Amino acid sequence: MSQAVSKIKALTDHTYGTWNRQSAWTTPLLITDAEGVYFYDDKGKRYIDFSSQLMCSNLGHKNKNIIEAITKQAEKLPYVAPAFATEAAIDAVEALRSVVPEKLSKYFFSTSGTEANEAALKMVRQSKAPAYKVISRYHSYHGATSAGAAFTGDPRRWYAEQARCVVDGVCFAPDNYCYRCPFDMTYPDCKVQCARYLDYMIKEEGNVAAMIVEPVVGTNGRIVPPPEYYPILRRICDENDVLLIADEVMSGWFRTGKAFAIEHWNVTPDILTTAKGATAAYTPAGITVSSEAVSNYFEQELFCHGHTYAYHALAASAIPAAVAEYKKLFASGLPQRTSQYLEQKLFELGDKHICVGDVRGIGHFWALEIVKNRKTKEPFDTKADKLSGKALMTAQIAGNAMKQGVYMAAWYDTLVIAPPLIITEEQIDEALDILDKSLQIGDKEAVETDVAASHSSEYK
Ligand SMILES: Cc1ncc(COP(=O)(O)O)c(C=O)c1O
Structure with missing residues (x-):
């Protein structure tokens, strides 16, 4: 066992992991640094923070x-x-x-x-x-x-x-x-x-x-x-x-x-x-x-x-x-610009992937609702599945993105797109390119229909 792994085990053996069966609180990533919209693990791997951690690091890291x-x-x-x-x-x-x-x-x-x-x-x-x-x-x-x-x-x-x-x-x-x-x-x-x-x-x-x-x-x-x-x-x-x-x-x-x-x-x-x-x-x-x-x-x-x-x-x-x-x-105008950019790019992503049922949100606060069938809106997973320990489709998509360097929170039915407000257009592209690839996991199990992704927040 490497030194880093045994250090993490000393933590997980003696602490309660949040919202988790404790048998699953075994190998959290050791995060050692963060700057701007990125954070880094102990091996130096960089992750783009596409959910502002728990939708809270709104100004990015190390301000x-x-x-x-x-x-x-x-x-x-x-x-x-x-x-x-x-x-x-x-x-x-x-x-x-x-x-x-x-x-x-x-x-x-x-x-x-x-x-x-x-x-x-x-x-x-x-x-x-x-x-x-x-x-x-x-x-x-x-x-x-x-x-x-x-x-x-x-x-x-x-x-x-x-x-x-x-x-x-x-x-x-x-x-x-x-x-x-x-x-x-x-x-x-x-x-x-x-x-x-x-x-x-x-x-x-x-x-x-x-x-x-x-x-x-x-x-x-x-x-x-x-x-x-x-x-x-x-x-x-x-x-x-x-x-x-x-x-x-x-x-x-x-x-x-x-x-x-x-x-x-x-x-x-x-x-x-x-x-x-x-x-x-x-x-x-x-x-x-x-x-x-x-x-x-x-x-x-x-x-x-x-x-x-x-x-x-x-x-x-x-x-x-x-x-x-x-x-x-906000005086710089950056978040006003990037929120519009993000919206447009997410709509494009929704059009492309048959597992995206609804694209909704406002500002830097977005959801992709992942479904098996856009026509019937049949979900992959339910609220009950969330607590059952089942491997959820949203978690598989987010897990794949994480492997490729994009951190994104996921709920039982949606992916959480909520980057720090300091994110630039280039960084949005970087994250969405990876999300684009990860969504193919859902597409493979979704049913092809003639229905497009809806945009239910457009009433705003
Ligand atoms: C809407 C809302 N209310 C309350 C809370 C609880 O906040 P905390 O986790 O800081 O106790 C959260 C946490 O995510 C939240 O999203």
């Missing part, structure tokens, strides 16, 4: 200005208890206020997206009591803890439920998933039934305090709704005195072209949660920000929440630097 900000803070004051004020927290809030919708004015800092949603749940349940129910959607992921898992629609919740690791009072609304409409209708004839049904659901359900949405669904499909969807949802929430929580953990931070995805529809939520891109993954930070209507409740009531690492100075120090980098990047 000098962010590293400098963190280093300075580490030297000056890495940590004090959250009851003290720090310059790091003051600067982070100031930077956030320059990009977050103005109506959202009161912040809480934690260290992950999951915790950001946990804090939102407490804000909702305390301020809206006795109403306590939260409506979520099936195509969603909102975190790993009991509250996060309960909000989550995807099959990770099934596991958490079996282990009784969920909170109660969450119900699920129909998805705005036009490629596989839950009402089997077509836009615009559907009159956006998925949104309108919410009014009926809230009234019949009773005790509904909030609805949580990923404005553009992340892991579970990069689903972009029709233009009316969020304005209708906002109206229904207002009419029924229900709070709207936008979980922008993945869709935030310019991933979709705007600071926060919900801004595409001129809608402001009552609570916004975010993490990942807030620091571009240089430090772990979670952020929950609420409207004044929510925060007013806690003026005289106890906000019964906190963590040792709330407002952690080192975590917060990356935020102003990341915000400055996003502003600089």
